[in-house]
Amino acid sequence: MTTTDTSSLRRRLAALTRTSELPATPEPGQVTLRAVGLTVIRHGGSGPARRVLDRVGFQVAAGEIVALVGPNGAGKSTLLAALAGELTPAEGRVELDGRALTHWTPLDMARRRAVLPQSHTVGFPFTAREVVAMGRAPWARTPRDLDDDRVVEQSLAAADVTHLAHRSFPTLSGGERARVALARVLAQQTSTLLLDEPTAALDLGHQEQVLRLAAARAGEGAAVVVVLHDLGIAAAYADRVAVLEAGRVAADGPPREVLTGELLSRVYQHPVEVFDHPVTGAQLVLPARG
Amino acid sequence: MSGAGTTDRPTLTSAPGTRVRSRTVAAFAVAVLALVVLAAASAAIGQVPTTPAEVAGSVLHRVGLDWGPMPAHPSGDITLWEVRFPRVLLAILVGAALATAGALLQGVFANPLAEPGVIGVSSGAAVGAGAVIVFGGAFVAAWSVAAAAFAGGLATTVLVYTLARANGRTEVVTLVLTGVAINAFAGGLIAFLLFVASPAARDQIVFWQLGSLNGATWDAVGVVAALTVAGVAGAAAVASKLDLLALGESAARHLGVDVEKLRRGVIVLVAVLATAGVAFTGIIMFIGLIVPHVVRMIVGPGHRVLIPLSAVVGAVVLLAADVGARSLVDNADLPLGMLTSLVGGPFFFWLLRRTRARAGGWG
Numbered sequence: 001m002t003t004t005d006t007s008s009l010r011r012r013l014a015a016l017t018r019t020s021e022l023p024a025t026p027e028p029g030q031v032t033l034r035a036v037g038l039t040v041i042r043h044g045g046s047g048p049a050r051r052v053l054d055r056v057g058f059q060v061a062a063g064e065i066v067a068l069v070g071p072n073g074a075g076k077s078t079l080l081a082a083l084a085g086e087l088t089p090a091e092g093r094v095e096l097d098g099r100a101l102t103h104w105t106p107l108d109m110a111r112r113r114a115v116l117p118q119s120h121t122v123g124f125p126f127t128a129r130e131v132v133a134m135g136r137a138p139w140a141r142t143p144r145d146l147d148d149d150r151v152v153e154q155s156l157a158a159a160d161v162t163h164l165a166h167r168s169f170p171t172l173s174g175g176e177r178a179r180v181a182l183a184r185v186l187a188q189q190t191s192t193l194l195l196d197e198p199t200a201a202l203d204l205g206h207q208e209q210v211l212r213l214a215a216a217r218a219g220e221g222a223a224v225v226v227v228l229h230d231l232g233i234a235a236a237y238a239d240r241v242a243v244l245e246a247g248r249v250a251a252d253g254p255p256r257e258v259l260t261g262e263l264l265s266r267v268y269q270h271p272v273e274v275f276d277h278p279v280t281g282a283q284l285v286l287p288a289r290g
Numbered sequence: 291m292s293g294a295g296t297t298d299r300p301t302l303t304s305a306p307g308t309r310v311r312s313r314t315v316a317a318f319a320v321a322v323l324a325l326v327v328l329a330a331a332s333a334a335i336g337q338v339p340t341t342p343a344e345v346a347g348s349v350l351h352r353v354g355l356d357w358g359p360m361p362a363h364p365s366g367d368i369t370l371w372e373v374r375f376p377r378v379l380l381a382i383l384v385g386a387a388l389a390t391a392g393a394l395l396q397g398v399f400a401n402p403l404a405e406p407g408v409i410g411v412s413s414g415a416a417v418g419a420g421a422v423i424v425f426g427g428a429f430v431a432a433w434s435v436a437a438a439a440f441a442g443g444l445a446t447t448v449l450v451y452t453l454a455r456a457n458g459r460t461e462v463v464t465l466v467l468t469g470v471a472i473n474a475f476a477g478g479l480i481a482f483l484l485f486v487a488s489p490a491a492r493d494q495i496v497f498w499q500l501g502s503l504n505g506a507t508w509d510a511v512g513v514v515a516a517l518t519v520a521g522v523a524g525a526a527a528v529a530s531k532l533d534l535l536a537l538g539e540s541a542a543r544h545l546g547v548d549v550e551k552l553r554r555g556v557i558v559l560v561a562v563l564a565t566a567g568v569a570f571t572g573i574i575m576f577i578g579l580i581v582p583h584v585v586r587m588i589v590g591p592g593h594r595v596l597i598p599l600s601a602v603v604g605a606v607v608l609l610a611a612d613v614g615a616r617s618l619v620d621n622a623d624l625p626l627g628m629l630t631s632l633v634g635g636p637f638f639f640w641l642l643r644r645t646r647a648r649a650g651g652w653g
Contacts, residue, residue, distance in 0.1 A: 086540055110546030123400025123536040124591035134534055138546040188545070 022142060023097065023112050025191055025221060026062040032192045032223040033083055033113065034059040037092035040078055052078045054247040055092065062191060065214055065224040067234035067255075070244035071268050076227045077118065079244065080196050083225065084115045096192070110138035113192035118200065120181040122169040128180045129165040132156055135187030144189075151187050158213055159183035160206070174201040182210060186217075193217060195226040199233065211237040231272075231285035235259055243267055259285055314589050314599070321602040325382070328609045332378050335617055338369040345370060380506040380514060381612045382605040384567050385577060387518040389604020390525050391563035392578020393585075393597050397532035398556045399454075401465060402583060403645060406564045407575030408638065409454075409465060410472030411446050415561075415568040417479045418442025420495050424487045432509040432570070436517065439569040444561035446472060451557060466642075498572030501627020503612055510570040517566035522601050524559045528552060529593035536591070574627045576634020577604055583641065 026032050040053040053075050060066045068076045081087050083094055085101045094101045097112055104112070114135070122131060132155055136148045156162045159179045164172060172180065178201045185193065195214065199207040207230070214224045215237055228234045234241050235255040242252040243259075245267045251258040264272035264285065271288035330342040340361045347358025348370050361367050388406065395404035395411075406412045419439035426434065454461075454468040480499065484492055497504070531552050534542040543549050567574065581604045582596060589595050608626075611633075615624040 084540075084544060086543070105546075106543055106548050107546035110544060113544075115541070115544040117538070117541055121538060123538075124402070124586065126533075126536060126591055130533075130590075130592065131537070134537060134545060137530070137534055140530070 022144065023108075023191070026097070026223070028063040028221055029061050031059050031061045032097055033194075033225070034095045035079070035083060035092065036095070038079070038082055038089050038094065039091040040075075040082055040087055041090045051247050053082065053089075056244075056247070056249055058083075058242060058249065058252070060192070060223045060225050062221050062223045063218055064239040065218045065226060065237060066240045066242060067238035068225060068227045068242050068244060069229070069231060069234050070250075074244040074267075075247045076244055077196055078247075080115075080194055080225065080227055084113070084194050085109060107138060110188070110190075112190055113194060114185040114188035114190040116182060116185045116193070116195040116198055118196045120177040125168040125170055127166050128161060128169055128172065128176075128183075129156065131169050131180055132161075132165075132183045132187050135184040138188060151189060155183040155187040158186055160209060175203060175206060178202060179206065179210075182213070186213070191221065192223045193225070195224065197227050197229065199228065199230065207233065231259060231264070232283075235283040235285055255283060259283065310590065314595050317585075317588050317599060318602065321599065321606055324606045325602060325609065328606060328613065329378050329382065332381070332609055332613045332616075333370060333374045335613060336369065336374060337621075338363050338366055340366050340370065376506040376508050376511050377503050377612070378609065379511045380503050380571065381609045383511070383514045383518045384503070384571050384574065385581075385604040385606070385608025386601040387514070387521060387563040387566035387604075388574060388577040388608070389581035389600040390518075390522050390578075390597060391560050391567060392604075393582040393593070393600040394525050394528075394532070394556050394560050394563070395578070396582055397535060397593055397596075398553060398560075399465060400536050400538070402586075403466060403579070403638075403641065405576065405579035406443075406560065406567065407573060407577075408579060409450050409469035410476060411443050411450065411560060411564045412568050412573045412575070413473050413476030413480070414446025414449075415439040415443035415564050416498065416573055417476050417483070418445075419569055420480055420483045420498070423494055424483045424491045432507075432513050436513045436565055436569040440561055440565040443564040443568070444558065446476070447557045447560050447564070451553070497625075499627070500625030501572040501574040501630070502615075502623070502625050503571055504623050506570065514566045514570060517562050517569075521559050521563035521566060522598070524555070524562070525597045525601075526594075528555060528559075529597045532556075532593040532597075533591075572627055574608070575631050576638060577608055577630055579641070580634055580637055581607055 035056055035058040038053050038056040038058070039051060041049050042052045043049045056075075056079060058079065068079060070076050078087065082089055085094065096104060096109060101109065129152065133148065133152050135155070136145065136151065139145045139148070153162075156165055159182045161176065161179045161183055164176055164180065169177065169180065178198065182198060185195070193214070198210050198214075202210060211233055214226060218224050218239070226238070238255055240253060241255045241258045243250045243263065250267055251263055259274055261272055261274045264274065273286050273288050275284055276282065277284055330345050333345045334340045334342045340363065344359050344361040344366065347360050348367055350357045351360060352371075361370065363369075391406045391411070392404070395406065395409070396402050416439070418441050419435045422435050422438040450468055450472060454465045456464065480495065484495055487495060531542070531547050534545050534547050535549070535552070537545070539549050582600045585596055585600050585603055589599060611626055611629050615626045615629050618624060
């Protein structure tokens with residue numbers, strides 16, 4: 001047997017032991033996902049290559065919700081996709097639980113972070129419950145798969161879709177699909193959650209419910225990154241807000257410090273007013289009209 | 291890691307699970323029973339008269355049990371073993387291979403219209419096999435025909451996969467149109483092969499395009515059996531991952547599926563199964579389309595049940611079609627591919643209309 005054979009064999013053995021090793025729950029405040037000097041370049045058809053992300057630094061720690069906000073095309077979803085490992089950055093790197101994404105197998109990553117995509121399609125008429133149960137796939141053949149049924153039930157209940165469990169996914173409305181997809185992500189039980197516009201298709205009540213769920217997860221020690229359009233919701237629920245502007249982080253900090261009329265008016269190129277609710281004192285963000 | 295099966299784990303169903311499971315068991319039982327009955331009936335039909343009891347008797351005597359009647363006709367026993375049994379087995383294997391290939395393709399494209407015949411994989415395999423027959427002369431071994439069919443099938447599957455996908459998903463219209471283009475091109479190649487072929491090779495190719503089990507040999511059965519068993523086993527091993535692929539490629543990846551690896555594996559499996567389904571029997575269309583579709587309506591879309599049950603039902607359907615091909619017209623052996631196309635064509639049309647209506651247009 002040659003040296004290369006042995007080393008590749010050893011690497012395979014290492015990969016075997018690595019995937020069977022289950023991730024530990026991170027300590028509160030421990031950074032789970034970090035981007036360093038992240039640059040993503042998109043070569044769009046005939047046009048010139050565009051820097052969608054330009055040396056972005058970003059991190060999220062266990063126990064906090066970070067909202068990614070910014071105008072259309074600022075790079076929110078691109079940043080989320082890069083954090084999820086969907087894009088290969090031109091420069092910089094993304095670390096999950098202290099190691100570069102390239103170190104992990106897809107299965108390792110699936111046990112550490114869950115991703116809620118923006119659109120929800122399922123190719124075949126699986127029931128809502130079957131779709132949610134797919135979130136348990138990363139834990140198959142580990143001791144944690146004993147919890148599958150209980151976790152699926154809890155996730156269905158948490159996303160308020162228990163009554164839809166036996167409906168076929170393609171027959172659900174947009175808002176119902178979004179909530180079933182959220183339940184699937186919750187069922188994955190990871191310590192990092194990446195949610196791409198989870199409130200987009202939802203009515204006001206369900207929007208609040210989704211953010212309360214995310215907050216509850218953060219309270220239990222999860223790190224949550226959520227792309228939002230509604231700045232009022234971001235102000236109300238996020239521990240930190242990162243404002244993206246043309247592929248760069250324009251500001252990153254607690255909502256009270258970051259969400260100012262001056263910054264938002266510049267970033268959104270529209271006058272924005274930020275003030276406190278006269279009764280509750282909650283921070284409100286509104287576009288100036290008329 | 292690529293697909294150690296979790297076939298026996300009831301993860302995806304539990305509350306309504308008992309009902310679904312009993313339904314699954316019933317479906318399997320009915321399918322297997324139908325397979326046995328049809329196989330006996332199919333073996334009994336033909337110019338040399340035999341009965342299903344004699345068929346069973348002949349089989350039992352061969353395995354050393356002295357039960358049941360032997361065929362009364364003087365050449366009954368030899369007819370059964372030299373002509374009919376290879377044919378029955380070939381029908382079972384080819385049906386299972388085609389239906390499994392269809393279920394795999396539909397799973398990997400997350401699209402119910404994918405089928406080896408429709409998207410051109412079968413014609414690609416036929417071109418490969420045809421080339422060997424034409425250029426290899428009369429002394430071609432069964433294995434080399436199969437190898438060429440495999441090469442053609444593999445190349446075509448890769449081609450369809452790369453051409454029909456954009457941004458990680460396959461649109462219905464692109465997939466079907468890609469199939470049209472590939473079938474047209476393969477048709478051209480087959481026409482060319484016909485043109486340059488010797489009369490004997492030409493007959494063989496024509497017979498093939500019609501699709502038939504006529505002339506099944508034990509050699510062919512051996513080759514097809516090896517391919518089909520390997521293909522169906524591989525398909526069953528990747529079944530649970532195909533479920534996740536229904537969520538879309540990136541969602542499947544986020545759930546821990548190595549999508550690239552899965553895709554490569556499925557492409558090879560489809561080529562193996564398409565080879566099994568084409569090499570000795572020609573192009574039999576639509577089995578891979580109809581069977582998984584019907585099975586999905588009965589037991590739901592979960593691939594862990596869908597794939598093995600499709601294999602059994604595919605065998606049943608092709609066996610039934612072959613019985614029809616031999617008995618619908620007296621003293622004539624109708625081309626099998628002709629029958630399946632006459633039934634499958636309209637079905638495909640209906641499915642197309644329905645998919646379009648559901649998607650609110652093409653998409």
